[in-house]
Amino acid sequence: MSDTVKYLLDESRIPKTWYNIAADLPEPPVPPLHPGTGQPIGPDDLAPLFPMALIGQEVSAEREIEIPEPVREIYRQWRPAPLYRARRLEKALDTPAKIYYKYEGVSPTGSHKPNTAVPQAFFNAEEGTKRITTETGAGQWGSSLAYAAQIFGIEVDVYMVKISFQQNPYRRSLMQTYGARCVASPSEETNSGRAILAEHPDSPGSLGIAISEAVEMAAGRDDTKYSLGSVLNHVLLHQTIIGQEAMEQMDMAGDDPDIVIGCAGGGSNFAGLAFPYVGRNIREGKKVRIIAVEPASCPTLTRGKFTYDFGDTANLTPLVKMHTLGSSFVPSPIHAGGLRYHGMSPLVSHLLDLGLIEARSQDQIECFEAGVQFARSEGIVPAPESTHAIRAAIDEALECKKNGESKTILFNLSGHGYFDMQAYTDYFDGKLSDEAYDEDALARSLAAVPEVAAE
Amino acid sequence: MSDTVKYLLDESRIPKTWYNIAADLPEPPVPPLHPGTGQPIGPDDLAPLFPMALIGQEVSAEREIEIPEPVREIYRQWRPAPLYRARRLEKALDTPAKIYYKYEGVSPTGSHKPNTAVPQAFFNAEEGTKRITTETGAGQWGSSLAYAAQIFGIEVDVYMVKISFQQNPYRRSLMQTYGARCVASPSEETNSGRAILAEHPDSPGSLGIAISEAVEMAAGRDDTKYSLGSVLNHVLLHQTIIGQEAMEQMDMAGDDPDIVIGCAGGGSNFAGLAFPYVGRNIREGKKVRIIAVEPASCPTLTRGKFTYDFGDTANLTPLVKMHTLGSSFVPSPIHAGGLRYHGMSPLVSHLLDLGLIEARSQDQIECFEAGVQFARSEGIVPAPESTHAIRAAIDEALECKKNGESKTILFNLSGHGYFDMQAYTDYFDGKLSDEAYDEDALARSLAAVPEVAAE
Numbered sequence: 001m002s003d004t005v006k007y008l009l010d011e012s013r014i015p016k017t018w019y020n021i022a023a024d025l026p027e028p029p030v031p032p033l034h035p036g037t038g039q040p041i042g043p044d045d046l047a048p049l050f051p052m053a054l055i056g057q058e059v060s061a062e063r064e065i066e067i068p069e070p071v072r073e074i075y076r077q078w079r080p081a082p083l084y085r086a087r088r089l090e091k092a093l094d095t096p097a098k099i100y101y102k103y104e105g106v107s108p109t110g111s112h113k114p115n116t117a118v119p120q121a122f123f124n125a126e127e128g129t130k131r132i133t134t135e136t137g138a139g140q141w142g143s144s145l146a147y148a149a150q151i152f153g154i155e156v157d158v159y160m161v162k163i164s165f166q167q168n169p170y171r172r173s174l175m176q177t178y179g180a181r182c183v184a185s186p187s188e189e190t191n192s193g194r195a196i197l198a199e200h201p202d203s204p205g206s207l208g209i210a211i212s213e214a215v216e217m218a219a220g221r222d223d224t225k226y227s228l229g230s231v232l233n234h235v236l237l238h239q240t241i242i243g244q245e246a247m248e249q250m251d252m253a254g255d256d257p258d259i260v261i262g263c264a265g266g267g268s269n270f271a272g273l274a275f276p277y278v279g280r281n282i283r284e285g286k287k288v289r290i291i292a293v294e295p296a297s298c299p300t301l302t303r304g305k306f307t308y309d310f311g312d313t314a315n316l317t318p319l320v321k322m323h324t325l326g327s328s329f330v331p332s333p334i335h336a337g338g339l340r341y342h343g344m345s346p347l348v349s350h351l352l353d354l355g356l357i358e359a360r361s362q363d364q365i366e367c368f369e370a371g372v373q374f375a376r377s378e379g380i381v382p383a384p385e386s387t388h389a390i391r392a393a394i395d396e397a398l399e400c401k402k403n404g405e406s407k408t409i410l411f412n413l414s415g416h417g418y419f420d421m422q423a424y425t426d427y428f429d430g431k432l433s434d435e436a437y438d439e440d441a442l443a444r445s446l447a448a449v450p451e452v453a454a455e
Numbered sequence: 456m457s458d459t460v461k462y463l464l465d466e467s468r469i470p471k472t473w474y475n476i477a478a479d480l481p482e483p484p485v486p487p488l489h490p491g492t493g494q495p496i497g498p499d500d501l502a503p504l505f506p507m508a509l510i511g512q513e514v515s516a517e518r519e520i521e522i523p524e525p526v527r528e529i530y531r532q533w534r535p536a537p538l539y540r541a542r543r544l545e546k547a548l549d550t551p552a553k554i555y556y557k558y559e560g561v562s563p564t565g566s567h568k569p570n571t572a573v574p575q576a577f578f579n580a581e582e583g584t585k586r587i588t589t590e591t592g593a594g595q596w597g598s599s600l601a602y603a604a605q606i607f608g609i610e611v612d613v614y615m616v617k618i619s620f621q622q623n624p625y626r627r628s629l630m631q632t633y634g635a636r637c638v639a640s641p642s643e644e645t646n647s648g649r650a651i652l653a654e655h656p657d658s659p660g661s662l663g664i665a666i667s668e669a670v671e672m673a674a675g676r677d678d679t680k681y682s683l684g685s686v687l688n689h690v691l692l693h694q695t696i697i698g699q700e701a702m703e704q705m706d707m708a709g710d711d712p713d714i715v716i717g718c719a720g721g722g723s724n725f726a727g728l729a730f731p732y733v734g735r736n737i738r739e740g741k742k743v744r745i746i747a748v749e750p751a752s753c754p755t756l757t758r759g760k761f762t763y764d765f766g767d768t769a770n771l772t773p774l775v776k777m778h779t780l781g782s783s784f785v786p787s788p789i790h791a792g793g794l795r796y797h798g799m800s801p802l803v804s805h806l807l808d809l810g811l812i813e814a815r816s817q818d819q820i821e822c823f824e825a826g827v828q829f830a831r832s833e834g835i836v837p838a839p840e841s842t843h844a845i846r847a848a849i850d851e852a853l854e855c856k857k858n859g860e861s862k863t864i865l866f867n868l869s870g871h872g873y874f875d876m877q878a879y880t881d882y883f884d885g886k887l888s889d890e891a892y893d894e895d896a897l898a899r900s901l902a903a904v905p906e907v908a909a910e
Contacts, residue, residue, distance in 0.1 A: 002528050002531070003528065004528050004529060004531040006531070006532070008466075011463075073457050073459050074459060076459040076461065077459050077461070088606075108834040108835055110873065147834055150831055151543075151834070169876070169880050170877065170879075170880065171876075173876045173877075173879040173880040173883055174836065174873075174876060174879075176879075177826075177827055177830045177831070177836050178830060178831060179831055371632075375632045375633060376605055376634055379532060379563040379602055379606070381629065381632050418625075419873055419876075421624070421626075421628045421629060422624075422625065424625075424628040424631075425624050425625065425627070425628040428628055428631050
């Protein structure tokens with residue numbers, strides 16, 4: 001067998017529907033709550049922020065939701081995404097395991113994010129939205145929304161976590177190239193931002209703060225909506241094209257995974273690959289192991305509380321039940337690997353709570369080691385986020401080597417690292433460490449999570 | 456017709472041979488000369504630097520040279536490369552012209568360079584080479600050779616133009632990720648480097664200087680060879696897979712170019728797309744226009760002398776007859792668009808001299824404008840080098856709009872710009888200018904071109 005083993009699908013095999021795992025859950029997740037009333041929110045609560053079509057997707061229980069043809073047309077620019085057998089990595093590890101990866105780095109912005117940015121921009125355009133606000137950490141989401149929105153002639157204002165804004169001028173330029181406006185958060189543009197700056201003028205910012213600013217700006221203007229790059233049900237729904245394509249490609253390979261792995265920050269790329277497999281586990285009684293991998297410095301699933309919490313720092317969003325480190329949690333600035341959100345997709349949290357998926361956390365240096373090993377065998381430099389999944393895949397493959405087992409491992413290579421070479425530079429310069437987070441700060445942010453009666 | 460129009464070839468259509476235009480030239484180019492004797496060089500002169508297989512390709516007159524199967528196997532990782540119809544760009548320009556682009560940015564390092572890095576590493580490995588030295592400007596070539604050499608377990612030492620080394624830490628990290636050693640040139644490691652530093656301690660470096668260092672290191676060691684990313688015949692030969700695939704994809708489109716455009720620094724990506732079309736012009740009497748586009752700040756083809764000159768600054772290489780600005784020419788450091796070499800592929804120069812191709816130069820700001828317009832319509836941020844080709848393609852399309860003509864334009868999108876966002880950052884920050892070069896410096900470097908009797 002050659003060392004270059006790839007499985008390509010014809011364009012006609014781009015999925016025609018998104019897969020909605022809500023239809024297959026043994027019990028539904030609890031609904032988001034209005035923080036003022038403690039009652040489940042309704043479409044009217046979300047209407048200032050999202051177009052009706054996305055609100056409908058957020059609450060739907062239909063198993064398949066049709067992908068509009070104009071969205072599939074744009075997907076065709078880079079999809080179907082390739083799936084590779086990592087033969088060179090297997091040989092380098094000298095493992096009997098078979099390792100496959102779905103490579104989402106082929107999109108125009110280099111990651112899985114356009115899979116949802118494009119439909120979100122489309123549905124907004126259909127309903128007459130003129131401007132969309134959003135937050136972004138290292139810039140991958142902001143660039144993807146900027147790319148998608150310019151296709152439909154919609155303006156984009158991106159609130160970018162300040163420390164990333166300063167460390168990552170190239171992502172800013174990328175957003176500018178696509179025509180978006182990029183603001184360092186916390187900023188003076190919103191009440192939320194001004195409140196943070198008053199208390200912590202040197203705040204490095206966080207996704208939670210940036211969400212507050214973006215939400216506040218959208219809620220205040222009729223022609224402006226808000227867009228989120230992860231966490232919400234409709235975002236994870238859009239990402240399921242990843243797993244649907246992968247299932248067909250694994251069929252082409254004549255193989256089927258024993259283990260499916262994805263890195264998890266807000267949960268969307270993990271869900272994209274994994275949810276079709278979780279759904280199949282549920283419906284067909286299969287026992288594929290599904291592993292979400294997060295950074296040790298932002299250990300939402302492994303050390304967070306599973307409870308109702310705000311999605312943002314200024315507490316402007318509804319309360320959602322998810323694993324949370326507390327909405328004021330700010331990961332260490334030296335953490336280079338992305339996946340920095342204090343919360344998690346409520347659906348992913350629900351699956352963990354039901355025992356349908358596993359979670360593990362990884363120290364960042366071992367992740368970069370895995371990333372470099374992957375680059376040196378497979379030729380693609382992975383996004384720092386994706387190195388968490390690679391680390392787990394390599395560890396499972398080494399476990400197979402120890403036990404002499406030939407398991408099939410499939411992971412999501414959610415993006416390439418070409419925009420994030422600063423992180424690799426710091427890694428090679430020895431500037432990274434595994435200092436995770438301040439235990440007292442974590443205790444404080446967890447203590448601040450609201451007590452909600454209606455659970 | 457949809458706006459997403461792409462033409463994909465099956466893997467089996469990766470060419471099985473490289474196309475050697477030497478077989479179709481109406482008159483052969485003159486041979487390189489040994490600077491000491493003034494006589495044509497022979498294989499023994501090149502043997503300290505290159506493996507015999509590549510020397511053979513350098514001088515061959517065979518029309519088709521077989522691509523070894525192990526090389527095709529690695530090509531399969533990303534080839535065949537897609538060809539797109541730029542419908543959105545056409546609409547944005549409101550032009551009747553049809554614009555197509557061959558997208559080479561799909562390779563692991565984001566440009567066309569691995570097309571030659573891989574065979575060069577392969578042929579070196581076959582002949583027992585342990586280490587390869589090379590030069591690189593902004594880092595695209597160095598990363599590509601690093602990527603290719605690690606597949607075969609060969610060490611790589613890259614001499615990187617100093618100003619690029621300082622401005623482009625991410626390319627350094629990329630090379631390090633692939634396991635290569637990267638040195639800022641001029642360096643203290645070689646006589647050539649030390650000589651430059653003695654005279655110009657603050658030299659920003661140039662490709663010519665970096666070539667001198669890399670050549671000197673290779674010539675001095677038996678287990679070490681040298682590799683060049685452009686200019687030489689065998690390098691251009693390898694790149695012809697681009698044009699061969701494109702011809703088949705244009706057939707799929709039911710179209711045929713009236714104009715073929717590529718940016719030109721050393722000539723390899725231009726030749727890759729254009730040479731199959733030039734060859735077809737010659738053999739079949741067709742009149743497809745072939746346009747090489749270079750930066751106004753390094754105007755080799757449009758303002759250089761067509762004469763014998765050294766390929767490097769320390770005058771260690773043979774003399775080759777090419778368009779040259781003089782081997783001591785150093786483009787302005789503020790030039791952000793790549794394509795900075797003082798010389799040109801002798802084959803490309805020969806074709807210009809024979810009137811078989813055209814050449815034009817472009818100011819950099821208009822190139823970045825074209826790049827941004829391309830990104831905003833087609834979604835891909837082009838490499839600064841490629842923006843020269845885009846500028847010319849847009850100009851030809853606007854010419855068609857004026858004349859009401861529906862010409863078919865094909866250009867090479869030689870790479871993406873995701874590693875070169877500093878250039879876009881500087882463009883948006885207004886730091887770029889069209890200050891081309893010092894006229895006196897150009898006059899001096901041209902005056903220093905050796906007088907060679909045997910022309």
